[in-house]
Amino acid sequence: MRLELRDVRYVYAPGTPFEVEALRGVSLVVEPGEVLGIVGGTGSGKSTLVQHMNLLLTPTGGEVLVDGVDATTLKKSELRRRVGLVFQFPESALFAPTVEEDVAFAPRQLGLDEEEVQERVLESLRALEAGELAARSPFALSGGEKRRAAIAGVLAMKPEVLVLDEPTAGLDPATREDLLALILGLRNAGISVVLVSHDLDEVAEVADRVCALQEGRVRAIGTPAEVFYREPAQAPATVRVASLLRESKPEIGAPVRFAETLDALRALQGA
Amino acid sequence: MEHPGEGTRNGGSFVVSCESVSFSYPGSGxxxxxxxxxxxxxxxxxGVVGPNGGGKSTLVRLLNGLLKPDSGRVLVSGRDPATEPFExxxxxxILFQDPENGLVAPFVEDDVAFGxxxxxxxxxxMRDRVAGAIRAVGLEGFERREPDTLSGGEKQRVALAGLLAVEPDILVLDEPTSMLDAAGRREVLAYLETLRAEKTVLHVTHHLEELVRSDRILVLNGGELVADKTPERFLSDADLLRENRLVLPVVQRLALEIGLSPARLRTPExxxxxxxxKTESGTRAG
Structure with a gap:
């Protein structure tokens, strides 16, 4: 699926003294099978933006297009199946007595037969290496396990676009790395992933393109190198190190991912 | 352990002590x-670090009486939170990691005043303390905003302001920057730095870079306290890091991979x- 936002605007509490303009004309495209990282400071509009991707919020201006078709003309349930949204701290929405039933809830609503539901549940839990959690109560899980169970629930809908809002907040570093590997796995299976994160280091590792938001507008959009080297002070640690060295060692280039940066540093030392 | 009990709790000082504390959730094996x-x-x-499920959040909840130990004893300023939680x-x-759960009032300033x-x-x-706390977390101008219209990071700063307004001697921070952007994180950490010596701080985090300046780092894994070390010794103990599913921050990892000491190099700069x-001296030597 190609998901496009055209000049999207959103105002919270319009016409009241508490009116806040959260999005001021955002245009971007989520291309099929890419990981689009969305970064930006606290309050830049990241979470508001992603809630427009499945019309959980209706834009007060502009439009959302699914493969060129105005998303408001699609059935909401269909749109939300195709664009799966995982909120910040999604574990707070876990409710069923077992993880298995929790993950099965949404696919069951689609009217699938029980065999298909079970298959999807197992498949999603396995994708998150959470198969052993199936029979456990979601409330007895650790933070990282709950997070995985909650993401499995959205994955079981087989979305074409998976939108993850701060999926690694509060996860230990090893669990975070597992989740990033999962994102790349989904991308390689043809699913588009929108990754909202304030952790630039992790965006650097997985994003094909990056969109930087600032005060409700797109400040920059492009490859990670294009976006991050434009403003190295607001860049991942790898880019900050490399851009500090670039003045006297231009041969270092513009590495972004950890492995690239390490190669560039080694080449520098070997020279 | 490197820090045996020294009995200060009876001397009227504000300290926390845990003595052989054990806890199991009902129904968990x-x-x-x-x-x-x-x-x-x-x-x-x-600092407190360790994998998810290692016991960090449980420890935090035992410190203010939200949970009671099955055996052993917790003392905070000489009082047992299990019997005197309000005192x-x-x-x-405590600043909890998900700020959504903590915000209750219609406006930011009411929320900060709530405690x-x-x-x-x-x-x-009260007015002075609330204004001071809002200023401390950099939220001036947000006093009359509704918490619902704030971003996750802003909400977390409101929660921190509410905590500071109560002026506790001991701050327990459970992932206080997990929802902050890089600038917000630096700001909050710089503020926490100003509280040093004035407050006792227990800082739970997955971001090791936040703890490079701490006095000690405790490691909880599988419910056990497996290490209590200075940051220098901790960051250079590769086995300890691996066994506890910890990953060095990017700067330290790059340093280690190219043969520099990770403990001393804290920033990209x-x-x-x-x-x-190193490359200059290498050039001269070559």
């Missing part, structure tokens, strides 16, 4: 904490300088 002992001396800044909460404030309202603080003093120094 394995203890969430088993036989955990440590002490915080007044003014110490101590303990005047001395020990104070139960303490019988005079009106004028210091790493870049060290690399330049």
């Amino acid at each position: 394995r203890p969430a904490l088993s036989d955990v002992s440590f002490e915080l001396r007044p003014g110490e800044y101590v 303990v909460r005047k001395h020990l404030g 104070l309202e139960n303490l019988g603080v005079p009106r004028k003093e 210091t790493l870049a300088e060290a690399i330049l120094a």
Whole structure:
């Protein structure tokens, strides 16, 4: 699926003294099978933006297009199946007595037969290496396990676009790395992933393109190198190190991912 | 352990002590904490790390009486949170990781004042404390905003302001920057730095870079306290890191991979300088 936002605007509490303009004309495209990282400071509009991707919020201006078709003309349930949204701290929405039933809830609503539901549940839990959690109560899980169970629930809908809002907040570093590997796995299976994160280091590792938001507008959009080297002070640690060295060692280039940066540093030392 | 109990709790100092504390959640086969002992001396800044499910959040909840130990004893400023939770909460404030759960009032300033309202603080003093706390977390101008219209990071700063307004001696921070952007994180950490010595801080985090300046780092894994070390020794102990599913921050990992000492190079700037120094001397030697 190609998901496009055209000049999207959103105002919270319009016409009241508490009116806040959260999005001021955002245009971007989520291309099929890419990981689009969305970064930006606290309050830049990241979470508001992603809630427009499945019309959980209706834009007060502009439009959302699914493969060129105005998303408001699609059935909401269909749109939300195709664009799966995982909120910040999604574990707070876990409710069923077992993880298995929790993950099965949404696919069951689609009217699938029980065999298909079970298959999807197992498949999603396995994708998150959470198969052993199936029979456990979601409330007895650790933070990282709950997070995985909650993401499995959205994955079981087989979305074409998976939108993850701060999926690694509060996860230990090893669990975070597992989740990033999962994102790349989904991308390689043809699913588009929108990754909202304030952790630039992790965006650097997985994003094909990056969109930087600032005060409700797109400040920059492009490859990670294009976006991050434009403003190295607001860049991942790898880019900050490399851009500090670039003045006297231009041969270092513009590495972004950890492995690239390490190669560039080694080449520098070997020279 | 490197820090045996020193009995300061009876001397009227504000400290935390855990003596052989064990706790299991009902229905769970394995203890969430088993036989955990440590002490915080007044003014110490101590980090807590470890994998998800290691017992960090359980420990935090035992410190203010939200949970009661199955065995062993917790003392905060000489009081047992299991029997005197309200007294303990005047001395020990907790910032939880998901700010959504904590915000209750219609406006930011009311939310920051919420904890104070139960303490019988005079009106004028309350206003000053609330304004001071809002300023401290950089949220001036947000006083009359509704919490619902704030971003996750802003909400977290509101929660931190509410905690600071109560002026506890001991701050327990459970992932206080997990929802902040890089700038917000630096701001909050710089603020926490100004509280050093004045407050005792227990800082739970997955971001090791936040703890490079702490006094000690405790490692909880599988409910057990498996290490209590200085940051220098901790960051250079590769086995300990791996066994506890910890990953060095990017700067330290780059340093280690190219043969520089990770413990001393804390920022991209210091790493870049060290690399330049090394390549320059390498050029001269060659």
